[in-house]
Structure formats: structure tokens, C-alpha cells
Amino acid sequence: MKKLSLLTIGILLCLTSFAQQALWGGTPIVSPEVHDDYTVTFRFKAPNADTVQITGDFLPTEKIKTPMGLFDGPGKAYLKKDANGIWTYTSESLKPELYGYSFIVDGLKSTDPNNAFLIRDVATVTNIFLVGGGPGGLYKVNDVPHGTVARRWYDSPGLNMKRRLTIYTPPGYESSTQEYPVLYLLHGAGGDEEAWMALGRLSQIMDNLIAEGKAKPMIVVMPNGNVTQEAAPGEGIRGFYKPQFMEPKTMSGSYIGTFMDIINFVEKNYKVKANKENRAIAGLSMGGFHSLHISRYFPNTFDYVGLFSPAIMPNANVQSKVFDNFDSTLKAQMDNGYKLYWIGIGKSDFLYKAVADYRAELDKMGMKYTYVETDGGHIWKNWRIYISDFAPLLFK
Incomplete structure (x- = not known):
């Protein structure tokens, strides 16, 4: 019975440790941050990266080559790194809308580890954020x-x-x-x-x-x-x-x-x-x-x-x-x-x-x-x- 109790306690400690890790293991970074003027700031911690870009449907479009020809696709913008290795980009003021985005870190596409909200379109997963008001107000959960x-x-x-x-x-x-x-x-x-x-x-x-x-x-x-x-x-x-x-x-x-x-x-x-x-x-x-x-x-x-x-x-x-x-x-x-x-x-x-x-x-x-x-x-x-x-x- 004593051995069983010790085993149970050990398992509980492991589970508690894992839960705490999931809760507290991330860096306390806010991304994206929607400001009162509808500009949005994105942050990504990558102290050893050479370049970090953001791509999303709120940026000016650019031509993308596909098997079906050239089509307009999401544009890209570069983030700037500070002394703590955090890369930052702030958008222009955006119209109310639901937007999607991803990061590109040294050429590798990545989701935002500080944004838990993602959607899948075919086989592509992107983060999303919402700028409310106007048409964007229809897309919100309202009272x-x-x-x-x-x-x-x-x-x-x-x-x-x-x-x-x-x-x-x-x-x-x-x-x-x-x-x-x-x-x-x-x-x-x-x-x-x-x-x-x-x-x-x-x-x-x-x-x-x-x-x-x-x-x-x-x-x-x-x-x-x-x-x-x-x-x-x-x-x-x-x-x-x-x-x-x-x-x-x-x-x-x-x-x-x-x-x-x-x-x-x-x-x-x-x-x-x-x-x-x-x-x-x-x-x-x-x-x-x-x-x-x-x-x-x-x-x-x-x-x-x-x-x-x-x-x-x-x-x-x-x-x-x-x-x-x-x-x-x-x-x-x-x-x-x-x-x-x-x-x-x-x-x-x-x-x-x-x-x-x-x-x-x-x-x-x-x-x-x-x-x-x-x-x-x-x-x-x-x-x-x-x-x-x-x-x-x-x-x-």
C-alpha cells in the first residue's frame, strides 16, 4: 500500500509538472497586439535568427507563382530585432476585418507561438486576429x-x-x-x-x-x-x-x-x-x-x-x-x-x-x-x- 501511494504521488507530481510547464513554459510576449488606432504589433522571439518576416492578408499583395499561373497573394514585411532577440513589426491602421498571418524565420514558415488562434485552409494553417467595428463587428461574438x-x-x-x-x-x-x-x-x-x-x-x-x-x-x-x-x-x-x-x-x-x-x-x-x-x-x-x-x-x-x-x-x-x-x-x-x-x-x-x-x-x-x-x-x-x-x- 505504501509503495502504491508513493507511486501515485510520483505520477501526480509528474502530471503537475507537465501542466505547469504547459501553463508557464512560454515567453510572456503579446502577439498580435491590436491598438486603439487599429494598428497591430506582432512579436517573435528568435535571438539567433538572421531574418524574420511576416506574411498576411493585411499586407499589399504580390504575385505568387502557382501551377495555374501567377496570382495575387499575401505580401511580406520584415521585422526588426531588439537587444533581447525579440523581433517586432507594427502594421498600418487596418480596416475592421478578420485577418490571417504567418512568420517566415530564415526562410522557414512558422505560426506565431504566442497566438493560440489558428485556422486551416486546405492544408495550410495560419494564425488569425480580428479588428472589430464596421464589417468586422459582424464577425465578432457579440452580446x-x-x-x-x-x-x-x-x-x-x-x-x-x-x-x-x-x-x-x-x-x-x-x-x-x-x-x-x-x-x-x-x-x-x-x-x-x-x-x-x-x-x-x-x-x-x-x-x-x-x-x-x-x-x-x-x-x-x-x-x-x-x-x-x-x-x-x-x-x-x-x-x-x-x-x-x-x-x-x-x-x-x-x-x-x-x-x-x-x-x-x-x-x-x-x-x-x-x-x-x-x-x-x-x-x-x-x-x-x-x-x-x-x-x-x-x-x-x-x-x-x-x-x-x-x-x-x-x-x-x-x-x-x-x-x-x-x-x-x-x-x-x-x-x-x-x-x-x-x-x-x-x-x-x-x-x-x-x-x-x-x-x-x-x-x-x-x-x-x-x-x-x-x-x-x-x-x-x-x-x-x-x-x-x-x-x-x-x-x-
């Missing part, structure tokens, strides 16, 4: 009633698997007897059912818009658009693996053709208004592609459609019945009537010309739409703005 976010598994007979999606229900849903309209909100290539929550700040945006009376209370369904994935990386039976930008068969048409599996699950399990007038679909990039084709392929299903920086057509080698009769199904969608067909894109987006060509086709056939053009490119900053502007227009 307002909050909705509920759930991860649900549903059966997809069309894809022959159980799949995972994320659902936002508005404040008061659980205790209410009323039925709600539904927005189906789709992610882009490399994303999954977590993308709009983590990168898009969807729940914060909806809570704040509803509290301000700018948007009607609605359910928002965020499915996984990668048909070979049953769930986001690390959340399914495939376990932990490196995410990739484009999963197999992602734009093959199979997600489009089986989308009613998702609608059927939602309308069976949630208090919804199950009709065209109370359904909306929207998505970014690949999700814009999916929204365009789902709403066309099921031409009497959605009264509201949002295309955020959308890809337009599949690769020419893709063969699927869902892409047949494109013009006639689009005309059927137009003839059936709808309340809003909304298109938004950034002026420097690499999909800008494809969207301009698609708009010309809509103009030719007389299909009415709302068009919004913003600064910037193919970035989450724009997509957060688009959903913030689109949601208040729904279900009026």
Missing part, C-alpha cells in the same frame, strides 16, 4: 442571442455512404414551434463542412444579422461537397491525413445529381418550410459552381441563388448527365421564376472573365440577376462580405 451549430451524419443513398454536414439553427429554434426557411451554403475546392464555420465566421455573422433585424431567422446547412469524403479530414473514418486542394470526382456531377439526399434529410429532421419560396442555395468558387448547376438541374427547387466568385463549367473531359441540356434547364429555371439570382466577384479574381462571359449569356437569354463587384481576388475576405450582404436579401 446577442446565439444560434446552435451541430454536426450531423446523414445517409446519402445516391453516394452509398453516411456523410457529415454542419447545420446552424437560429436563436430560439429548440423551443420554437414555427417552421424556418433554409439556406444551403456550399464551400470551395479544398474546403469541407467546416469551412464556412471556421473561415467564413458563419455563425457569428448570422447571430449578429438576426439580432440586428437585418436577416430573417433561418437554418443554414453546410454540407461536404467532396463526394469521396464522408467528412472533413480528421473527422471521418479516413482519420488524419493531409488535405488536398481538389478531391477526386469533386466536380464530376455526382454531388449535383445526389443533392436531394441532403434536402430530404433536412426536411425530414428539422422544422422547415419545405417549398421553393423558402429554399436558398449559395456557394463560393467550386460551391458557386455547384450552386449554379444544382439550382439549374433541379429548376423548380430554389427561389434564391447566390454565386460567390463561381467557377462556371466543368472540365471539358467531364461526362455526366447533369451537364447535358445546359441551356434548356437554365431556361426552365428562369421560366419557373425565382426571387433572387445573385452574382458577386472581385475585380482581380482569376475567374472574373468566366463570370463576365456567363453574365453575357444570361443577358442574351433575358435572365435577370443582381451583380456585385468588389475589390480583391479569390479570397475569404470577399466571401464573408458576400454572405453578409446576401443573407439579408433572403425570404422577404
Whole structure:
């Protein structure tokens, strides 16, 4: 008994030591520090480093070479080292927004060890910080009633698997007897059912818009658009693996053709208004592609459609019945009537010309739409703005 007690005490001491190490082992450095004038100071301790840079979406863009060509990407700036080996950089005054950044230490990219807040975009992890006020105020957790976010598994007979999606229900849903309209909100290539929550700040945006009376209370369904994935990386039976930008068969048409599996699950399990007038679909990039084709392929299903920086057509080698009769199904969608067909894109987006060509086709056939053009490119900053502007227009 005595030996057992000594062993127990030893284990507790080790655990206490480990806990204290986790709590007190870091350097007491504040980074990032958002000042009253909206400038932000970043700090990184590396006394033996030769250079430390910061890269982030708050810096002027620079051209980045990719397999698809040159695109605008986050710029870089150099930090200055003091006598204690702490490198510092202070930004210009920033507009209210959610920003991401990383450090580059002697050429090696690093997260900020003093900032515990990170998000994943495809396979890249970056730190984030929020400058509040203005549009940034929508992305904050404010003192307002909050909705509920759930991860649900549903059966997809069309894809022959159980799949995972994320659902936002508005404040008061659980205790209410009323039925709600539904927005189906789709992610882009490399994303999954977590993308709009983590990168898009969807729940914060909806809570704040509803509290301000700018948007009607609605359910928002965020499915996984990668048909070979049953769930986001690390959340399914495939376990932990490196995410990739484009999963197999992602734009093959199979997600489009089986989308009613998702609608059927939602309308069976949630208090919804199950009709065209109370359904909306929207998505970014690949999700814009999916929204365009789902709403066309099921031409009497959605009264509201949002295309955020959308890809337009599949690769020419893709063969699927869902892409047949494109013009006639689009005309059927137009003839059936709808309340809003909304298109938004950034002026420097690499999909800008494809969207301009698609708009010309809509103009030719007389299909009415709302068009919004913003600064910037193919970035989450724009997509957060688009959903913030689109949601208040729904279900009026």
C-alpha cells in the first residue's frame, strides 16, 4: 500500500509538472497586439535568427507563382530585432476585418507561438486576429442571442455512404414551434463542412444579422461537397491525413445529381418550410459552381441563388448527365421564376472573365440577376462580405 501511494504521488507530481510547464513554459510576449488606432504589433522571439518576416492578408499583395499561373497573394514585411532577440513589426491602421498571418524565420514558415488562434485552409494553417467595428463587428461574438451549430451524419443513398454536414439553427429554434426557411451554403475546392464555420465566421455573422433585424431567422446547412469524403479530414473514418486542394470526382456531377439526399434529410429532421419560396442555395468558387448547376438541374427547387466568385463549367473531359441540356434547364429555371439570382466577384479574381462571359449569356437569354463587384481576388475576405450582404436579401 505504501509503495502504491508513493507511486501515485510520483505520477501526480509528474502530471503537475507537465501542466505547469504547459501553463508557464512560454515567453510572456503579446502577439498580435491590436491598438486603439487599429494598428497591430506582432512579436517573435528568435535571438539567433538572421531574418524574420511576416506574411498576411493585411499586407499589399504580390504575385505568387502557382501551377495555374501567377496570382495575387499575401505580401511580406520584415521585422526588426531588439537587444533581447525579440523581433517586432507594427502594421498600418487596418480596416475592421478578420485577418490571417504567418512568420517566415530564415526562410522557414512558422505560426506565431504566442497566438493560440489558428485556422486551416486546405492544408495550410495560419494564425488569425480580428479588428472589430464596421464589417468586422459582424464577425465578432457579440452580446446577442446565439444560434446552435451541430454536426450531423446523414445517409446519402445516391453516394452509398453516411456523410457529415454542419447545420446552424437560429436563436430560439429548440423551443420554437414555427417552421424556418433554409439556406444551403456550399464551400470551395479544398474546403469541407467546416469551412464556412471556421473561415467564413458563419455563425457569428448570422447571430449578429438576426439580432440586428437585418436577416430573417433561418437554418443554414453546410454540407461536404467532396463526394469521396464522408467528412472533413480528421473527422471521418479516413482519420488524419493531409488535405488536398481538389478531391477526386469533386466536380464530376455526382454531388449535383445526389443533392436531394441532403434536402430530404433536412426536411425530414428539422422544422422547415419545405417549398421553393423558402429554399436558398449559395456557394463560393467550386460551391458557386455547384450552386449554379444544382439550382439549374433541379429548376423548380430554389427561389434564391447566390454565386460567390463561381467557377462556371466543368472540365471539358467531364461526362455526366447533369451537364447535358445546359441551356434548356437554365431556361426552365428562369421560366419557373425565382426571387433572387445573385452574382458577386472581385475585380482581380482569376475567374472574373468566366463570370463576365456567363453574365453575357444570361443577358442574351433575358435572365435577370443582381451583380456585385468588389475589390480583391479569390479570397475569404470577399466571401464573408458576400454572405453578409446576401443573407439579408433572403425570404422577404
